[in-house]
Amino acid sequence: MIGITDIETAAEQIAGHVVRTPTVPSPGLSSLLGVPVTAKLELLQRTGSFKARGATAKLLSLSGAERAAGVVAVSGGNHGIALAVMAAALDVKATVVMPRSAPARSVEIVREAGASVQLTDDMDGAFSLVARLRDEGLTLVHPFDDPVVIAGQGTVGLEFAQDADDLTDVLVSVGGGGLLAGVAAALRARRPGLRIWGVETEGAEAMSRALAAGGPVPVPLSSIVSTLSAPSVSPLTYDHVSALVTEVLVVPDREAVRGSLELADHAKVWAEPAAGCLLPAARQVLERVGEGARLGLVVCGGNATTGDVLAWSERFGLR
Template identity: 65%
Template structure:
């Protein structure tokens, strides 16, 4: 079992990345609350630099690298958002970066990563992307892993730190917080912060049919490879890591799995009822919220809207 990140590490990460990221708002959503029949808070991380929470982890990791590690250049593997964050942060810091993405990654993320100065390389699928990134790391590049890194995990936990603080300020805190799962760093970090500050609050993970890395890990008693069939690339990790599995097993109430179509429907509902555009990786939380309310009809919900890097064509293609 790996050591778990604690609240102190998340608070350190918050200091480390201060000034480099937005403190995104946490707001009530009367419209979505009306749709679901329960109070809803939204943590609007789609407003973050590069359109997702990912720069938090990248900035924290870059701050810990030696000059030699920076000079070697960065390599990242990504279904979209992590690669875009690495490209943006590295470009601003004058550090070379190679970003490896699958061919079906959102076109806007590929274009934006290239515009930021990264060398973007496309592979047939996510497993091939991880394999190529591993080769580049073996050749000397510095890997910035999207989820298997305690520094990155702690920085993603700053989302949960802000959410918990804001929820207390806004009034009655949520009984249930929902977070999307790719490799699990965001869920792990948010769960660490929320359970430390709001110990009676349940934290739920939501993942997609055909990208069930965390569900598979929980069923197997540890990380296990999974076939990727979901069209939602930003949640398509080929496996969880021991680090994220350990956090989820210890801190997360349950992991819910919803189909692609429900995640796309959730994106549309977030637009129609909450007035925000979010990618299906966040839309899946609306479907997850319905599952939570089936079990806990009196729940007060908080949803972490993780990103908005999908255009209409991407969403339509995931249906």
């Protein structure tokens, strides 16, 4: 299990390479939801999402031989962007494998950062190709199945605990579970009375299916939210979430897109549906815990284009 010392060490190592993002009360979201809401604005992080933290922690941990070999990662968008940009900053050659469903702008950013991009038909194929490239000698930077990466993501929770006023419930989006595992480890150490909730979208339910099955299982992927679409969680993230998290909630894609629009209208931030899903989940939490809740939201990323969100809005009849 990742401990608070691991996360504090990661925070020291990545300081100066990443942004200490704002933790702010949101009057607009507080009015919308009817309870006090504090937002951790990771969409303002370098590369547009929290992923820069774990990628930087991993890159800084590599040996000289591993750096020389170059690194490889699989990504639905944000992890690839983070690895490409941070690897370029640290003078490490990177290869990123992405499914064709990944947002076109994300693929473009990875290429612009200087990384080699390889596209596959689906996420299962992306993970298979990365395994082959790792076997050929590249150093794997896994998006979530790595204790160094999880400790890096956990610095989000460390900062949240330091900067937020009293909270009762914190909501965190879930793909493979690296962010949720790290944030939960940090918050359980610093704010042990908090309830911590994971949030997935329908068709990207790797963690909730794992919790129901008693361990990681492969899941079919159909969500539009590619940045949450892991084909399974890992034993490492599963163990953390099963031990530390209150529950993982699942919301429809349509409500995640609606949440992105609500974040723009009420919080004045442009967030991707991987963060928009927090708002419908917050309403579920409030139905369960009742009055007196004080919510914290980890607004994980903002790498969806206006065109992406408008197209999804049209698709789901939200305009």
